[in-house]
Amino acid sequence: MMERKAPQPTRRAALKGGLALATLPLVANPARAQDRPVTKVLDFNTGADIAKAEAEGEFLFYTHDGEPAAASIVEAFGKDFPKIKGKYVRAQNGSLFSKTIAERSAGKFNVDVIQFSEPATAIDFQKRGGYTRYVSPEASGYAPEHLSNPVGDYFWVGVTFAGIAYNTDKVKAADAPKAWKDILNPLWLNGINAKQANSGMQFIQWFELRKLYGEGFWKEFAKLRPRGFDSRVQLYDRLAKGDDKVCALAEYAGYLLHKQKGAPIEFVAPADGLPASQLLNGVADKAPHPEAARLFVDWLMSNRGQAHYQNNPFLYYGSVRKDAPPMPGGTRLKDFKLLIPTDMDALMGAREAFNKEWNGMLGL
Amino acid sequence: MATDATGMPTEIAPQRLKSLQMISMAATVGVVTLFVLYPVYYLLQASFDVGGADIRPPTAYGLDNYAALTNYQAIIVNTLVVTFAATIMALTFGFLTAWILTRTNVPFQRTLEQLMVVPYYVTPLLGALAWSFLGAPESGFINQLWRHFGGEAALIDITSPMGIAWVMALFEGSVAFVMIGAVMKSMDPSLEEASQVIGGSRVRTMMRVTLPLVAPGVLGAAIFVFAEMLGSFSAALVLGTPARFYVITTAIYQLVSQYPPRMPLAAAMGVSLFAVMFLMLYAYRRITAHRSYVTISGKAFRPRVMDVGWLRWVLFAVCASYVLLSVVIPVATLIYASVQKLAVAFPLASNFTLDNFRQALSLNAVRDAMTNSIVLGLVTATLGVIITGLLAWIIQRSRLPGRGLLEYVVMFPQAVPRLVFAFGMMWAWLVFPIPIYGTFWVLLIAYLTVFMPLGVRTISSVIMQLDRSLDECGQVCGASWAYRLQTITVPLLRPGLLAAWLLIFVASVRELGASILLMGPNSKVMTPAIVEAWFSSSSELTAAMALIQTAVIAITMTIFYLLTRRSAQQEV
Numbered sequence: 001m002m003e004r005k006a007p008q009p010t011r012r013a014a015l016k017g018g019l020a021l022a023t024l025p026l027v028a029n030p031a032r033a034q035d036r037p038v039t040k041v042l043d044f045n046t047g048a049d050i051a052k053a054e055a056e057g058e059f060l061f062y063t064h065d066g067e068p069a070a071a072s073i074v075e076a077f078g079k080d081f082p083k084i085k086g087k088y089v090r091a092q093n094g095s096l097f098s099k100t101i102a103e104r105s106a107g108k109f110n111v112d113v114i115q116f117s118e119p120a121t122a123i124d125f126q127k128r129g130g131y132t133r134y135v136s137p138e139a140s141g142y143a144p145e146h147l148s149n150p151v152g153d154y155f156w157v158g159v160t161f162a163g164i165a166y167n168t169d170k171v172k173a174a175d176a177p178k179a180w181k182d183i184l185n186p187l188w189l190n191g192i193n194a195k196q197a198n199s200g201m202q203f204i205q206w207f208e209l210r211k212l213y214g215e216g217f218w219k220e221f222a223k224l225r226p227r228g229f230d231s232r233v234q235l236y237d238r239l240a241k242g243d244d245k246v247c248a249l250a251e252y253a254g255y256l257l258h259k260q261k262g263a264p265i266e267f268v269a270p271a272d273g274l275p276a277s278q279l280l281n282g283v284a285d286k287a288p289h290p291e292a293a294r295l296f297v298d299w300l301m302s303n304r305g306q307a308h309y310q311n312n313p314f315l316y317y318g319s320v321r322k323d324a325p326p327m328p329g330g331t332r333l334k335d336f337k338l339l340i341p342t343d344m345d346a347l348m349g350a351r352e353a354f355n356k357e358w359n360g361m362l363g364l
Numbered sequence: 365m366a367t368d369a370t371g372m373p374t375e376i377a378p379q380r381l382k383s384l385q386m387i388s389m390a391a392t393v394g395v396v397t398l399f400v401l402y403p404v405y406y407l408l409q410a411s412f413d414v415g416g417a418d419i420r421p422p423t424a425y426g427l428d429n430y431a432a433l434t435n436y437q438a439i440i441v442n443t444l445v446v447t448f449a450a451t452i453m454a455l456t457f458g459f460l461t462a463w464i465l466t467r468t469n470v471p472f473q474r475t476l477e478q479l480m481v482v483p484y485y486v487t488p489l490l491g492a493l494a495w496s497f498l499g500a501p502e503s504g505f506i507n508q509l510w511r512h513f514g515g516e517a518a519l520i521d522i523t524s525p526m527g528i529a530w531v532m533a534l535f536e537g538s539v540a541f542v543m544i545g546a547v548m549k550s551m552d553p554s555l556e557e558a559s560q561v562i563g564g565s566r567v568r569t570m571m572r573v574t575l576p577l578v579a580p581g582v583l584g585a586a587i588f589v590f591a592e593m594l595g596s597f598s599a600a601l602v603l604g605t606p607a608r609f610y611v612i613t614t615a616i617y618q619l620v621s622q623y624p625p626r627m628p629l630a631a632a633m634g635v636s637l638f639a640v641m642f643l644m645l646y647a648y649r650r651i652t653a654h655r656s657y658v659t660i661s662g663k664a665f666r667p668r669v670m671d672v673g674w675l676r677w678v679l680f681a682v683c684a685s686y687v688l689l690s691v692v693i694p695v696a697t698l699i700y701a702s703v704q705k706l707a708v709a710f711p712l713a714s715n716f717t718l719d720n721f722r723q724a725l726s727l728n729a730v731r732d733a734m735t736n737s738i739v740l741g742l743v744t745a746t747l748g749v750i751i752t753g754l755l756a757w758i759i760q761r762s763r764l765p766g767r768g769l770l771e772y773v774v775m776f777p778q779a780v781p782r783l784v785f786a787f788g789m790m791w792a793w794l795v796f797p798i799p800i801y802g803t804f805w806v807l808l809i810a811y812l813t814v815f816m817p818l819g820v821r822t823i824s825s826v827i828m829q830l831d832r833s834l835d836e837c838g839q840v841c842g843a844s845w846a847y848r849l850q851t852i853t854v855p856l857l858r859p860g861l862l863a864a865w866l867l868i869f870v871a872s873v874r875e876l877g878a879s880i881l882l883m884g885p886n887s888k889v890m891t892p893a894i895v896e897a898w899f900s901s902s903s904e905l906t907a908a909m910a911l912i913q914t915a916v917i918a919i920t921m922t923i924f925y926l927l928t929r930r931s932a933q934q935e936v
Contacts, residue, residue, distance in 0.1 A: 060885055066900025067893050071727060087885035090896070092621035098418060099790065099881060103801075105420040106794040110802060110884075121623045198622035227606055230621075231899045240706055241503035243606065261705045262715070314900065355622060363608035364439075364618055 038137045041295075042080060044302030045137035048294035054083040059112040059292035061088040062284075064096055066231075069314035076308045077299055084292050092230070093117045094198055097125065100284075104130070109286035112293035115157060115279060118200025119341070120348050122280035126153050131282045134294055138301035145342070146278075146320045154282030157300055158309045158317025160201055161276035161338055164268040165250030170242050179270045180209055183248045184220045191245040193235050196228040197358040205249055205275040206354050207347060208339040212272060218357060221248070228362035233257075239265055252336075253316030256328055260313075269336060276338040279317060385845040389764055392754045399813040400776050407780065407788030410631035418624065420791065429632035436615060436633070443611040444640075446529045446600070447593040453533030454589050457686055458540020459582060463570060464679045465541075466548040467556070468672045476683045477545075478925075481866070483690040484538040485917045487874040487891050490910040491535040492602035493903060494694030495522050497701050500606070505697065508709035523607035532599045534690040536592050539867065540585045546863040547581030547825050548574075556670070566672060581825040583648050588821045591641055591778040597877060598895075612637065613781045620783065627787060634784030641779030645772060695911070702907035720908035730893055730909065734916055737873045737890040740804070741920075744811040745869035749861055751812065752819025752868075757853070759820065760827045761835075771820075778817035782877025785814065790881050802884030810878045815871050819864045826860030827853075862928065866921070873917055 036047040063070050067090060074086030091099060093116055100111060114130070116122045125131065131153040139147055139155065146156040164177045170191075177183055183192065195202040209217055227244065229235050232254035238244045240263030252274075255267040281300060287293040299305045306319040310327050318324075318333040326332050341347045411430070415423030433440070464470050465477050483491065498506050499522025510519040521527055555577065559569040575582070597613040604614060612633055619626040619633075672679065701707035704715050724730060758764055759771045777785055789810050793801045800806045830853070838848040854861065876891045883889055890913050898906040 067896035068723075068727060068901055089883075089885055091880065094621045094623045094625040095881065097623060098620065098625045098627060098787075101418045102420060102791060102794060106791075106801075108794060108801060118623065124624075196618055196622070198618060200623070225608065227608060229605060233900055233902060234898075237903055238503075238606070241500075241708065243500060243502045258706075263706055351623070359618070364610055364615060 042304065044298060044304060046295050046298040047134070047137050048291045048298060050291075050295065053289075053291035053295045054081070056289040056292045057083065058085040058087060059287075059289040059296055060110055061086060061113045061115070061296070062096055062100060062111045063088060063090050063115040064093040064117040064279075065090060065115070066314060069312065072312050072314060073300075073308065076312075077296055077305070080299065080304065081295065084295070086296065092198055093121055093200060097121050100125070100130070101128070104128075104285075109284070109288060111284045112287040112289045113281065113296050114284050115281040116200075117279055118203060118277060119280060119344060120203070120351050121200070122148075122154050122282070123344060123348060130285055132285045132287060132290065132293075134283045134297065136294070136298045136301050138298050141301065141303075141321045141323060143320070143322065148280075148282065154280040155297075155301060156278040156320050157281035158279045158306075158315065159276050159320055159333060159338070159340070160251050160253055160279065160317055161274045161333075161336060162201060162205060162249045162251045163270060163274050165236070165239055165247040165255055165265050166268070167239050167242055167245055168264045168266055170245045176266070177246060177268055180213070180217075180272060183246065184217070184224070186224070188246050189224050192224050192248055193227045193229060193238055193244045193246075194248045194362075195232075195235065196230055196362065197355050197364075198230065199249075201251065201275070201277040202249055202358065203351065203354050204277045204339075204341055204347075206358065207341055207350055208273070208275045212339075218361070222361040226361065228358075228364075236263070236265070239263070252318075256316055257313050271337070273337040273339040276336075276340045278320075278340065388754060388846075389758055389762060392751060392758060393764075393770065395751060396755065396770065396773060396816070399809060400773055400816065403785065403788035403792040403813070404776055405788075406791040407631050407635060407785065410628050410787065410791070411635045413628040413631075418627070422628075429628045430636070432629055433632060433636060436612075439610050439612060439615050442525065442609060443594065443613075446525055446532070446611055447590060447596075449526060449529035450532040450536065450593045450596075451586065451590045453529060454536040454540050454593070455582065455586055457533060457537030458544050458585060458589075459575075461537070461683050461686055462541050462545040462548055463574065464683055466545055467553070467570075467574065467670055468676060468679055469669045470672075470676050470679045470683065472680065476680070476687065479687045479691060480541050480683065481538050482687070482918075483535045484542065484867070484870050485874075485921060486535070486694075486914045487876070487894060487910055488532075488535055488596065488598040489602065489876075489891070489895060489898065489906070490698060490914060491690070491694055492531055492599040493898070493906060493910065494697045494701075495527075495531045495534075496602050497697050497707060497903070497907075498522065498693070499527060503708070505700075505709040512710070521607075523603050523609070525609060528599055528603045528609070531603060532593055532596050534686075535599075536589050536596075537686065537690065539592065540589050542863050542867055543585035543588065543822050543825060544578060544581050546822065546860045547578045547829065549859045551577055551829065553669075560670075566670060566675075579651070580828045583651060584821045584825040587641075587644050587648055587775075588778070588818060590644055591775070591817065594637055594640065595778070595781040595877075597781070597783065602898075613783060616781055616783055620787070630784050631787065634780040637781065638776060638779040641775055642772065645775055649768065649771070695914070698907040698911055701904055702911055704904055707904055707907075720902075720905045721912070723905060724897075724908045724912055727893075730890070730912075733888040733890045733893050734913070736804070736887060737913075738916065738920055740807055740811060740889065741869045741872040743808060744815065744872040745865045747808075748812055748815055748819050748868040749823075749865045752816055752864060753823050753854075753857070753861060755816070756820050756823040756827050757849075760824055761832070774820050775817050777814045782814055782875075783880075786810070786878040786881040789813065789878065793882075802887070804887045806882050806884075807879065807887055807889065810882050811872045811875060814875070814878055815868045818867055818871060822864040822867060823857065823860050826857050830856055866924070869924075870917065870921075873913075873920075 038045050038047055039050060041050060061074060070088040070090045074088055077086050103110060133152040135152040142155060148154045164183060166176050175187060206218060232251045235247045236254045236258040239247045240258050250267060258265060283293045283297055306321050306324055309315050309317045310319050318327055320333060409422060412425045413422035414426035414428045461480055465473055498504050499520045501507060501518040501521045506520055507518045556569050556573050559573045595613060600611045600614045604610060616630040616633055619630045702720050703718060704711050705717050706715060755774060759767050793806050834852055835848055838852050874891050876895060879889045880892045894906060894909045894913060897909050
């Protein structure tokens with residue numbers, strides 16, 4: 001295993017620090033950052049003009065989430081605002097990005113609010129001018145690191161994190177993995193699964209564990225001939241039925257869902273931390289229904305929207321809101337040691353290497 | 365137009381007739397050019413794009429994407445192995461069952477004939493999912509039963525290349541059956557009878573008379589089925605991925621869904637498949653170019669069947685086995701899985717639930733999507749039969765310059781996997797001056813485009829059997845082109861047209877690849893929602909949704925069958 005080097009201060013890091021300091025007053029009281037009047041509606045604050053939003057009557061939400069999840073989000077919002085019809089289009093993260101960029105290149109601006117499943121995509125979209133800067137009054141409920149830089153482009157609508165899971169019928173308690181290094185046990189040859197390279201969560205796990213254990217970690221993992229799938233549901237489905245013994249990217253949300261069904265599985269939270277990926281949501285540039293879009297984002301940022309993301313079985317995303325209630329099962333995000341990438345430049349720069357290594361490892 | 369008492373035209377200006385024919389042909393060719401070549405242009409453009417990622421139009425062009433295909437040799441070999449194996453199996457199923465059900469006195473012929481097309485009604489995902497429940501090496505019900513009774517290891521492995529080909533063939537076999545069956549129904553049995561009169565055995569008659577006569581139909585079906593297999597996605601995704609076995613379509617899916625999406629490479633992969641199809645089509649045209657396959661002439665005939673004696677029960681068993689493996693067992697498996705929380709072979713009583721059906725029916729999006737799918741299917745099939753019927757006529761019977769080229773052009777949407785072709789259509793219709801992108805209309809155009817080869821292949825096979833003299837006879841009597849089409853050609857083509865309508869309708873309702881990318885918030889359709897459920901919910905919910913979709917298609921098809929039967933009876 002490679003030794004980790006102590007981080008050296010760099011010019012880029014210093015610049016980033018300066019930028020963060022410059023935006024600090026803005027984040028401390030985000031409502032000040034805009035000239036829009038703030039209205040309290042239900043139990044949250046909005047910078048949107050509610051009358052105009054209702055006159056617009058609809059908004060279009062693009063998301064990476066699955067069909068039932070996307071439907072549940074707009075339906076929950078619709079219960080609070082019945083005069084505004086939420087519509088959605090969903091696709092895998094990469095396809096969603098391609099589709100949106102193609103539409104915008106052709107001068108079609110249909111989308112109001114967009115959500116990506118990984119930071120690299122959201123940052124790329126931001127660099128292309130894809131977001132309308134809107135600083136929600138609800139942003140005060142979030143730490144600065146959970147908002148875009150500059151603030152107002154996107155925010156962390158939820159966090160998903162992963163440990164290890166195993167099938168209790170197929171794996172003896174004594175052999176059960178306890179730490180990340182245990183997923184390299186030859187016992188799991190042809191019996192371990194992970195996600196495909198299209199998963200933002202998988203990218204972050206690769207990135208974070210490579211930082212912890214060096215590049216050799218994943219090369220050892222490749223020798224086990226892991227199987228790659230597109231969604232956490234598929235990973236747990238196979239684990240629950242005994243098709244695989246161990247899941248190397250066991251998202252806690254998927255664990256809760258399958259445990260409720262009575263699946264013979266156990267979740268392990270390795271002491272060295274759980275890789276976690278943020279899901280990023282923001283108002284699109286040239287949104288055709290800007291007030292409805294702002295209201296929807298405010299609602300998502302509020303405890304009402306966050307409660308839906310935390311409690312809906314198709315989502316089960318942890319909330320980073322400072323005052324977020326516990327997740328189902330009684331735990332909070334802060335109860336887990338999360339490994340979340342902080343150096344976005346390094347993360348963006350590593351994407352190509354990840355795609356190459358991961359695709360090759362899964363036989364693609 | 366003036367007509368006499370019998371309805372025959374009396375005064376026809378030859379120039380006017382000629383122009384009507386030319387206008388129809390020009391309009392059809394225009395539609396094909398717009399629908400097919402317009403997106404193909406964008407697809408080709410993308411395949412040569414070596415500029416910045418996702419910058420449109422491309423900033424630089426080159427051959428890098430084609431050069432990169434050499435890194436995917438194993439995947440190309442996988443694709444060809446599965447495609448050839450599945451095509452051979454599907455054609456064997458299709459030809460054998462078509463011959464049994466149209467040319468022999470097999471018992472329960474009508475019931476079997478109706479059941480034979482059922483596999484085609486269901487989304488390919490349903491079949492793949494059902495066989496995954498049955499034949500997965502560890503959790504497959506068959507293997508669990510096998511181990512329960514003392515067996516070791518796995519009895520079957522449906523995730524192996526031959527397992528994947530088997531599932532693909534089972535569900536495409538019915539397409540081959542419909543296409544070859546339509547040809548066999550239009551065949552004069554006197555030729556087979558003549559063979560038997562001069563002492564030919566039943567098998568010899570089938571091999572030496574029946575098979576050569578239906579060769580265009582079989583070859584047409586072969587090309588279509590081969591292309592379907594080449595572009596097959598669901599079976600390879602559900603069954604191949606767990607075994608780390610990728611084919612071109614599943615590789616393309618991964619390449620376009622990861623960030624940054626590698627669309628240019630995916631486009632190059634898709635375009636390369638056209639080269640394979642081009643060769644297939646060239647071979648087909650060479651084989652059929654200088655031979656006559658006419659079996660429908662001026663001489664009247666009534667389709668008759670051979671008495672095969674006791675063999676009829678053996679043949680019945682062959683057809684029944686196909687129906688059992690492709691319909692009864694998969695549907696029963698899915699029903700069994702859909703009423704469980706976590707599908708296993710030996711569930712506890714507490715594992716049973718109806719929640720999956722409750723949830724599927726409660727999704728508003730699913731209800732809207734089902735209605736949209738049915739409406740789109742009806743419109744696509746009806747317009748599709750008109751357009752592809754005219755196209756087939758132009759290709760097979762007209763003297764239009766470039767009609768051979770038209771046949772290649774028509775095959776393009778079939779040759780390129782829909783996941784990739786959909787990107788070409790998206791780019792094309794996004795910049796089209798009339799704002800149809802994201803609406804119901806763009807899906808209609810997409811379906812008409814991607815199912816053009818299906819309609820043309822099905823109808824062409826029957827047109828090739830029509831004796832030109834029938835049409836010429838009408839011409840000599842002074843009938844216009846349109847009148848001849850209406851009174852001679854269309855009635856004779858009726859089995860082929862009905863088969864094409866049915867195939868296009870079902871293909872539209874179960875369409876996946878193009879719909880994923882082109883459906884808008886108000887034009888959602890069903891199959892992507894089912895695939896979504898498989899990704900994001902559970903196999904059990906997916907099974908429930910697929911069963912609901914199958915039931916809706918079955919009801920629609922029953923209504924269609926009753927209506928066409930009634931109209932046929934009224935005509936008599």
